[in-house]
Every structure is written in structure tokens, then in C-alpha cells.
Amino acid sequence: MQIKTPDIGVDKATVAEILVKVGDTIAVDDSIVLLESDKASVEVPSTSAGVVKSIAVSEGDEVSEGAVLIEVESADASASAQPDVKAEPVAEAKPQAKPEVQTTVTASAPATSSSTQIVDVKVPDIGVEKALVGEILVKVGDEIAVDDSIVVVESDKATVEVPSVVAGTVESVVVKEGDSVQEGVVLITVKTAGSVTTAPSAPTTTSNPVAAAEPARTAPAPQATQSGPVEIAVPDLGVDKANVSEILVSVGDRVEKDQSLVVVESDKASVEVPSTVSGTIKAIHVGENQEVKQGMPLVTIDGIADVQPSEQAQEKAAAQPVKAESKPVAQAETVVEPKAHVADSSDKLSKEQQAENAKVYAGPAVRKLARELGVLLAQVESSGPHQRIIKEDVFAYVKARLTAPQKTAPVVAAAVASGLPALPDFSAFGGGEIAAMTRLQQVSVPQLSLNNFIPQVTQFDLADITELEAWRGELKGKFKQEGISLTILAFIAKAVAFLLKEEPYFAGHLADDQKGVLLRNEIHMGIAVATPDGLTVPVLRNPDQKSIKQIAIELGELSKKARDKKLSPKDLQGANFTITSLGSIGGTAFTPLVNWPQVAILGISPATMQPVWNGSGFDPKLMLPLSLSYDHRVINGADAARFTNKLTKLLADIRNILL
Incomplete structure (x- = not known):
């Protein structure tokens, strides 16, 4: 079986790493290759279990949707092939006429497979490359119908309930809550219940090959009883209210299941609401720019009209082996023709x-x-x-x-x-060539450009951390035994959080009307982390309420998640102050950019030993350079100088936090 490149949201991607080799035994959803594009890095999962027979790509190859990645030899496939081989001699051994035997075999094959058919229900196109399984709504043994919700998947854009495309009994649940999934990943397997009825119909049509197509047309008949006016409502968007920004259909339009109907926008995301049925648009209940919320009706679809085209299509499909094949060719030409123009x-x-x-x-x-x-x-x-x-x-x-x-x-x-x-x-x-920036750098450009509208000033200071560093040296050995990296940043974060409670304006935001300042009730501190793809800023929650040990643990976890590209959208949101540190890279001072909508950011440069006058001579002191950039519309220069002066005193004697 060939494993091909799925739809990854871009036309082409590069094979960055091959995660398997020939002879490996893999299971369903095991990652086989790592693809990279300018949008993201995606690990492509296997859709089949078995042994890797061959690898069709190499690192550095450029692939697109449908390109073969590897070939897997399935043990199940080889085992299932053996009964088919044995079935042929049995059929040939019957003394009856050969045409009747052939008709019986072809009719019984789908009957036996459908009676025990296990259908994979996969993640549909939800408009994003990856999403998290937020909730599983079914369990093994449940009876479900078509369009019953089976799982809830969440992304930074929307929350979506994935419906079942078949009716039957839940055979297995492949994913679990918290799993990261993408389009095409199997969610559950369903044992179909209604397909057993095809078995008794086979003997009645053994003498007429054309009549064998009729049971296939009777299968959709139950859908006609479920058809009729269907109201499509606003799904759970993850927000209380949203606005209709675009209506994609008109009254009288024919739509297919999962076709987008309207676009709703909130301050969090833009979501296209899909149809849950096929049919004809009977009524549209909303207008553009109208405010809607979960459960409000959007459109009404008459599902009755969906049965007739499907029956006609099946009649044409059944007639294809008998009639001339010119009609399907003509249909294909009419579809391709408009595309060829552009x-x-x-x-x-x-x-x-x-x-x-x-x-x-x-x-x-x-x-x-x-x-x-x-x-x-x-x-x-x-x-x-x-x-x-x-x-x-x-x-x-x-x-x-x-x-x-x-x-x-x-x-x-x-x-x-x-x-x-x-x-x-x-x-x-001499010319030149364009070197593409990483996706993280591209996304950062609009955010950094907002700094052009902020009147920014930077205040510089030096903190004596001689005693603080000596204390850290005494503690870090014990912390290391517990697997904790105790850096000077943990002490700085604790001191800054303490100071922000006294100076709330530094953790506030300029109001939209520029006539007030939004003062936050909690401290959420952004910590800049350098990664191979660029700078990212995960958020340390409520450092003022945590010990230095807890802060050190969380800083280590956030840094690891940032380097492993496992930060969730929530990990990057809600900060009202940022610390960025150059560590031991070098430099004496710099001017960090205020990250809107914040009004201040603290830059830390490498500490150096410097001579400090004590009144009668010079003492060697470990001095830490501080660079505080601030929005001058909210913070005055004197306030900034007072802030850095207080911070130097806290770092010189961290015990002041306890007073």
C-alpha cells in the first residue's frame, strides 16, 4: 500500500527528515516523514500498518499533495488475500453455468465485505493544519447515526464538532483527548449496521447483470425518509458573539455536505460555517454584519432535492458498463474546461x-x-x-x-x-537572491511594525548581583540533583513581579481612546526565548504568587516547549510585561522593542565584574546591565528611573521581597 502526501495547506513542501527505514514495522498514525514549508513543519502519519517495503522520497525532495512517500506491505492485506484464492476453485467446481457463477460471486463479494465492513471516520478539512482533540463524545459500543457529533477538535481559530459520515456501531476510538490531529487522521472506526441487507438481494439478481445495480440504488432510500427542511445553526465558536462577515450562498443554490455557507468573524478568529447536509438553499435567516451567537439559525436547506440528483447519478453510474463511455468523458471535459483558461x-x-x-x-x-x-x-x-x-x-x-x-x-x-x-x-x-525567512519571522513582521507607532524611550541601569549570584551558586547544586536548572532569570522574574505590584502602570495598557490606562488584575510575564526559527515569547503565569523554585521549573518547561515547537496558542497569550535576556551571548546594553499592547519591556545583558567605589577604594562587584524600554505616552522618564532603581535594590538584596 502506498502512503501519499496529504493536503497540508500548501502547494509544495520539502522533505526535511525521513523518520522510518526499509524493514521497519509501523502502526497507523506513526510519523513517517517530516515535511516543511514556509507555513509550518508537519509530521505526516501513516494511514496503514505494516512493514516499510520501500521509500519513494529522499531528504530535500519537493513534494505536493498526492505524491507517494513510502510503500507499506500490510500483513492484513496478505492474510485477507488467501481466502480469495481459495474461493475461486470452489466457484469453478460448481456444475452450474459459468455466467451464473460469475454473477453470484460478484454480487456476494460486496455483501460479505459490507456485512463486516469497518469504516474509518477521519478528520475533515477544518481550515487549519493541526488541531487538538478537546473532547470525545462517543465510546466503544455506542450506536451513532449520520451527522452525529463524535469528537470536538480545537485550534486557535475555532472549536469544531466533527460529525460521523456513516451510521453504525462504534468499533474503536483511535484518538484520545489532547492528541494533535490533522486532516485525514482516523478518529474512530464504525461497524456499519444497514449494509447487511445487500446479502439476500444477491440471489434474486444472479441471472441479470444489469439488475445487480438496483440494490445499490435502494441503499440511499433511507436518506429520503430523513430528508426535508434542515436548519443550519451557528456552531460553538468559542466566543459569546460574532458577526456575519460574508454570506457564501443564495436562495435556490444547491450545496453539498460540508460546503461553506457563511463566514462569521469575532475578535478571536474567522470561521466558515459548513453545511451538515446536501440540498437546496430554501431560506437565509441572517444578513451581513449581523451579530449572531451559538444556536441562532443561519440558513434552511431543503434536503429532499438531494435524493433525486444522487439517484440519477447512480443510474448513470450503473449504466456505464452497458452504454457507450462517451458520456463520462464529455462530463469530465466540461469540468476541466473552465480551469484550463487560467x-x-x-x-x-x-x-x-x-x-x-x-x-x-x-x-x-x-x-x-x-x-x-x-x-x-x-x-x-x-x-x-x-x-x-x-x-x-x-x-x-x-x-x-x-x-x-x-x-x-x-x-x-x-x-x-x-x-x-x-x-x-x-x-x-552583482545581483542577489531572495532567502526565505522562517514562518515565525514572517508572522513577527506585522507585530514588530506596530512599534513604529509607539514613542519609545530606554532607561539604562546597573544592578549589583554579587551576593545574589553567590547564593544562587550555593543552591544550584541541590536544584540540579532534582533536575531543575536554576538561572539568574528566575530571581529577576520574581523581583520584577514583586515590583509590578507596586508599579501597576508598567503592567498596564494604553486605552483605545488614549485617555486612560487599563490596569490589569494579574501579572502574566512574557519570557523571550531564542529558537532556531526565531524569537518566541511564551508566558509565565502569576510569577508574583510562586516561589523561585516554581518559577525556575516553569521557565525550563516553557523553554523546552518553545525549542520543540510544542507551544500552544494559550502559552503565548495574555502577557502584560516582557523580559528578554541575552544570557551570556555578549554586549553591554541594548534597546528592546516594546511589544504592543504592553507598555514596557526589560532587557538583561551579560553580567560582568566591575570595580565599584566604596568611599575609600574599589571593590570587585558583579554588575548586571538593565535596559528598560517603555511607552512614553503612559510612563514618564522619572517613573522609569525610579522603577529601575528599585529593581537594582531588590536584586542587590533579594530579602527585601519578604519585607
């Missing part, structure tokens, strides 16, 4: 254009439409809220390309998006 625009995508595409704000349905039409989203002008690209923008772009393919204005617009002029042409000076 496919050339995506054939020559450079890495720079792909990187621009990854940064465009658009939903999964729009991205899918763009891929089908071969459209570069980076060149499409947006008209949706918050510069979101909607389907009408894509259609307008295609129309413009067909009438004026020589237009290059979007490229110029992308070049000046940062507010700076486009780069000059360096070809006369």
Missing part, C-alpha cells in the same frame, strides 16, 4: 509568489476555489472585512486576467505593502 497562471509560480500566497487572508473555500482556477491569491485585491479575500474577488480577478492578461499592478502593490518603497535593482552590482 491554469497557465499557476504553472510558473516562484517560491516568492508561494510565500506571498501563504500570507493572504482567505478562508479554506476561497483557497480551494483559487487552486481550482489557478489563481495567485497574492495578486487578488480584497474587498471583504479586514482585507479578507472572498469568492467574488477571485472571480473578478479571473475576469480581469482574461481581458487584460498583461496587467502587472498587483506585483507593484505587493512590493510596497510594508509602507516602504520597492527595492532598487541590484543587477548592475
